[in-house]
Amino acid sequence: MASDDVWILGISMTRFGKHPDSDLIDLAAEATMNSIADAGITMREIGILAAGNLRGGGGIGQALQKQVGQTGIPVYNVANACATGATAIRVVHMALRAGEADFGLAIGVEKLAGGERVGDSATWSPQGRFGAIGPLDGRIGTETMPGVFAQIGMEYGHRYGGTSFELFARISEKNHAHSTLNPLAS
Amino acid sequence: MPQPVPFVDYLVLGERPHLVARECTACGARFFDRRNACASCFGTSFTQVDVPTEGEVRAFTIVAHAAPGVPVPFVSATVDCAGTSVRANLINVAPTPEAVRLGMKVRLALTAVGVDQAGTEAISFGFEPRR
Structure with a gap:
């Protein structure tokens, strides 16, 4: 029976860090198994999997299933820059709302x-x-996200005025303050 | 001695170095990459236009951390060249908040990238302060 309400039964997160001894699938498996345990179910109940990852080369969902439970369910690999994990949640949410499954798992790694x-x-x-003879990063501007967004923020202030760097600093201060409340922050 | 080559195909070397853009013939939007269509109006007809070599800094960031192999610090910027936005490094200026400011008047300048195994020199561009 499909209901309009979708509930988050379990959730988990790995500790932030470089994790030289863990690969992508180790991190995904840890979060998967802990969230499923948190929900009090097993991979057997999961009817749909959405796996978010941007830079791992694809197929993360299948590789994860091979480690934690290859049950033959549909898997959707999604990649959407900073919104990759949120997109995985959306895919599972929409599938549950559509009545395709009763339990779903969204993972981002x-x-x-x-x-x-x-x-x-x-x-x-x-x-x-661009007909370039070498990598552009560092030669024709920056391609790193902090640098790109720094310029977008500055251009916004330049164009509209009144957006102070004090405001950006306060956002950063607020975010760092939040991280001090997260025991998994590095 | 082989002729120097531009680092990107939209940099024209020679007597009067400048950038060229692909301009949408329908709406005038300008792009530096090879285009399939116009991102603004979806038109598919483009003409090549010269971009003014002088402009002003519309946004910048001083990059202190980058991937290994990228020399830091450097100044990344968006330069407004009479209405055309150009992504580039600011060069011949100290990479400090004191030396770089918003609205700074700049002009196109060339910079050496290096020489390949065939002895061909590659030339790139940046923008330097106008004095």
């Missing part, structure tokens, strides 16, 4: 540590939509 800019090729050869 990412490892960011250890990346580096790829090196230049031995001979210059234009590649891609």
Whole structure:
């Protein structure tokens, strides 16, 4: 019987950190098993899985199922930048609301540590939509999200006026204050 | 000695170095990448236009942390060149909040990227303060 209400029965989170000895699936499995235990059910009851990950190369949902329970349920791998985890929740929520399943699992997992800019090729050869002969990051502006958003915030202030850097600092202060309340923060 | 090559295909080297943009013939929106259609009006016809080499800093950030292999600190910026937004580094200026300010008048400048195994030099661009 499909109801309009969708309930969160269990939830879990891994500790923030670089986790050199854990791969993506270790982190996803830890969060999965702990949230399912929190809900008081097993993977057997789960009828749909949505797995959010941006930089792991895809197929995280299937790889997770192989570790924690390969029950033949539909899996949706989603990638949506900062909104990736929220998109996974939305996919499960909509599936439950549509009556496709009674229990669903939404997981979001990412490892960011250890990346580096790829090196230049031995001979210059234009590649891609900008006809670039090497990586742009650091040469034609920045591609990192903190840098991009810093510029968006500054452009907003420049265009509309009245948006003070004091305001941005207060948002940062508020967010860091919240992190001190999270025992899983690094 | 081979001719130097531009770091990106929208940088034109030579006597009068400048950037070129792809301009939508329907709405005038400008882009620097190869286009399938216009993001603003969905038009599919473009013409190539020269971008003014002088502009002012509309936004910037001083990048102190980046992926290994990216030299830091550097100044990333959005430069308004008479209505065309250009993403670039600010160069020939100290990467400090004291030296860089919003609205600063800047002009296009070239910078060496390096030489490949065939001996070809690559040239990129940034914007430097106008004095």
